[in-house]
Amino acid sequence: MDDISINSSDEDVSSLGSTTPSESLVEKDTYKLDREVHPLNSKTAVKMNRRKSSSLFRTMSNNIISRTSSIVEAVKDDSQYAAERDRETLERADYGAEVYAGSIMREPIDLEKDADESETEKQQMDTPPDGTFWGWTTCICVMLINTFSWGTNTVYGVFLEYYVSSNHFPGANMEEYSLIGGLCLGMSFMFISVANTLIRRFHYKSVMLFGTAIIVICFCTASVATSIVQLVMLQGFLMSIGFALTAGPTFVMIPSWFLKKRSVAQGIGAAGVGLAGVIFSKPIELMIQNGGNYRWALRMLGIVCGVMLTISIALVRTRRPLQVKNDSLIKAIWQNFTRWDILFRSPMMCVIMWNCIYGLAFAVLLFSFSSYSTAIGLTRSQGSMVTLVQSIAQTLGRPVLGIMSDRWGRANTTILSTTFLGIISLVWWTFIKSYPNLLVFSFITGFFMGISWVNFTPLCADVVGGGDDLLAAVSLLTFIGGIPQIVAEIIGLKLKRPEMSQPFLYCQILVGIACILSAAILLPFREWKIKKFLTVRKDLIEDDVKRSEKDEIRLRRYELMLERTFRGRLIRMFYPMKV
Known part of the structure; x- marks a missing residue:
């Protein structure tokens, strides 16, 4: 449900859940039954066309709903991850207080290095108390x-x-x-x-x-x-x-x-x-x-x-x-x-x-x-x-x-x-x-x-x-x-x-x-x-030995979105995630 890549292959379409398995067979059987029972007159032809149109409409509706659901789920997934990464980044970016105190000199935040940092180091950071x-x-x-x-x-x-x-x-x-x-x-x-x-x-x-x-x-x-x-x-x-x-x-x-x-x-x-x-x-x-x-x-x-x-x-x-x-x-x-x-x-x-x-x-x-x-x-x-x-x-x-x-x-x-x-x-x-x-x-x-x-x-x-x-x-x-x-x-x-x-x-x-x-x-x-967030997440998935099926779907999506082309930049620019 997370794949939003544009691909015409049957595998990608099935990964999006765009069609139900038996709809095409049902459509063919219905058409054969109409041919055997009814003579080929104008009324029968009209009924056949209506049934075909109705079946086609249901298929297209299911396809659109499925693809829309996939996009929404993908956006939610990426937005949630971006929010988590943003909080981690804020923990490391204390707005100049370290330098003023002369205690810690930090380099600009590198999200890729931050991903490899141990939990012990994160706990040792002097993070703001969020109020008091x-x-x-x-x-x-x-x-x-x-x-x-x-x-x-x-x-x-x-x-x-x-x-x-x-x-x-x-x-x-x-x-x-x-x-x-x-x-x-x-x-x-x-x-x-x-x-x-x-x-x-x-x-x-x-x-x-x-x-x-x-x-x-x-x-x-x-x-x-x-x-x-x-x-x-x-x-x-x-x-x-x-x-x-x-x-x-x-x-x-x-x-x-x-x-x-x-x-x-x-x-x-x-x-x-x-x-x-x-x-x-x-x-x-x-x-x-x-x-x-x-x-x-x-x-x-x-x-x-x-x-x-x-x-x-x-x-x-x-x-x-x-x-x-x-x-x-x-x-x-x-x-x-x-x-x-x-x-x-x-x-x-x-x-x-x-x-x-x-x-x-x-x-x-x-x-x-x-x-x-x-x-x-x-x-x-x-x-x-x-x-x-x-x-x-x-x-x-x-x-x-x-x-x-x-x-x-x-x-x-x-x-x-x-x-x-x-x-x-x-x-x-x-x-x-x-x-x-x-x-x-x-x-x-x-x-x-x-x-x-x-x-x-x-x-x-x-x-x-x-x-x-x-x-x-x-x-x-x-x-x-x-x-x-x-x-x-x-x-x-x-x-x-x-x-x-x-x-x-x-x-x-x-x-x-x-x-x-x-x-x-x-x-x-x-x-x-957005490119920063997606690059970090893509690298983390690629480094993981045990990938799930959802991870594979995410990788295909990120390969499309991280293209070094005008289309890739345009997709990232207007991708509806929390940034």
């Missing part, structure tokens, strides 16, 4: 750190609306305002590598508290900025450094505590970015509308963020010490960006390009709904509600995306989510003209748009494993992926056509194409990972 009190406490603290650092960028649209409508900085243009949001998001990603290198030299809490101080200072000084240049430097460039130093180290904290629940924990931690919009959007809007003074809104943000970040950093813990004494600081930072052996691995390039292109769509979606609401005739209050709904959806969606990734596979969930976002942007967003429709659309997009935050680190680990290689991979991915996010909002602004009946049409097309293209770029990564 301090593990879940750290997870909640990471969520709060993201809320009061990166998350505050989700409410920048409220300040932007005030800056533009009041002409607070005379002579400032929309490109300069848009650059502030882009710098906060993109530059902070580009500085993550520096932050993660600093925590290897200094205590991670010292680095994070220094970043918190920068955030508080930037919010307070931005409230007294007198020119757009000062605002760009304070609320844009310097703020991004504070975000990176405060929230960047959290990428290596959750993985050291969780194994099987890793994607769920990552989703909970990433949910903090959307939670900030839920907490701050309405209070800031009311402060600006009622008091007419944005300055105290910025100061309030700085004070609240400073207090909450200090408490969260005090409670957060790593399972192992992160400080090590190694090469010079500058050399260590430089090495993270010059790991060409990692950058030029084809699956790693797929993950980096996916994150880079999808980041463009993510930034446009994040910053466009407020101005789009105004463009279709909605009030400022309604536009703020649309942004709030999107933030709520992000908060709810990221943990759910983590659960989906654990259940159906990270690559599968990522590809399907980004494809779905691209499709609805093209066929739905372009036709939205009413407030209720925009609310529903903002919730759905907000629910799925955080997929990159949930899965980009685990996808990197799939390629390079753990240790120093993962640190370099994440550094390369965030540095390259931060570049388009800096200019994404400016690109969206340039694509806006106020004179058209649909001023955001080109922005919507950009988002749709970017999402679909990024999903397509990730397909070769999926093909590579």
Whole structure:
């Protein structure tokens, strides 16, 4: 029942269980009996044809059902094996904690060598505990750190609306305002590598508290900025450094505590970015509308963020010490960006390009709904509600995306989510003209748009494993992926056509194409990972002296699927298994 290979031989057909043994004989006997009993008239011929058609239909139905059942069983079999291998791989890839502790230096994961490893060695591995009190406490603290650092960028649209409508900085243009949001998001990603290198030299809490101080200072000084240049430097460039130093180290904290629940924990931690919009959007809007003074809104943000970040950093813990004494600081930072052996691995390039292109769509979606609401005739209050709904959806969606990734596979969930976002942007967003429709659309997009935050680190680990290689991979991915996010909002602004009946049409097309293209770029990564799993399983079966009949069927299936041809790659790329 497991053979899905395409073969016309009787042996393969019988192995699929496609026909019952006596159906062809029954058909012949029925035909002979009809010939003997009935004269060859038109009615008899019609009855004979009906019987033959009915018999043929039953045979074809049985064949289709049998083949479909065989395919389903084969997919279940391979998916179960892939899930088991994935768990074993995660046990060996501890997301860089070993290198930070200076205790174990591991090479990238080799699934073929891993298959031969003894059970004693596996038991000796220091695997994450998958939770514990301090593990879940750290997870909640990471969520709060993201809320009061990166998350505050989700409410920048409220300040932007005030800056533009009041002409607070005379002579400032929309490109300069848009650059502030882009710098906060993109530059902070580009500085993550520096932050993660600093925590290897200094205590991670010292680095994070220094970043918190920068955030508080930037919010307070931005409230007294007198020119757009000062605002760009304070609320844009310097703020991004504070975000990176405060929230960047959290990428290596959750993985050291969780194994099987890793994607769920990552989703909970990433949910903090959307939670900030839920907490701050309405209070800031009311402060600006009622008091007419944005300055105290910025100061309030700085004070609240400073207090909450200090408490969260005090409670957060790593399972192992992160400080090590190694090469010079500058050399260590430089090495993270010059790991060409990692950058030029084809699956790693797929993950980096996916994150880079999808980041463009993510930034446009994040910053466009407020101005789009105004463009279709909605009030400022309604536009703020649309942004709030999107933030709520992000908060709810990221943990759910983590659960989906654990259940159906990270690559599968990522590809399907980004494809779905691209499709609805093209066929739905372009036709939205009413407030209720925009609310529903903002919730759905907000629910799925955080997929990159949930899965980009685990996808990197799939390629390079753990240790120093993962640190370099994440550094390369965030540095390259931060570049388009800096200019994404400016690109969206340039694509806006106020004179058209649909001023955001080109922005919507950009988002749709970017999402679909990024999903397509990730397909070769999926093909590579499936090939790895199937190759390991094929080698294990071939090395086994006592093969069962099912093993022989699996071998024939794997020979077809592992062909070094375009057909083989296409089959692996779209083979419906958990990856």
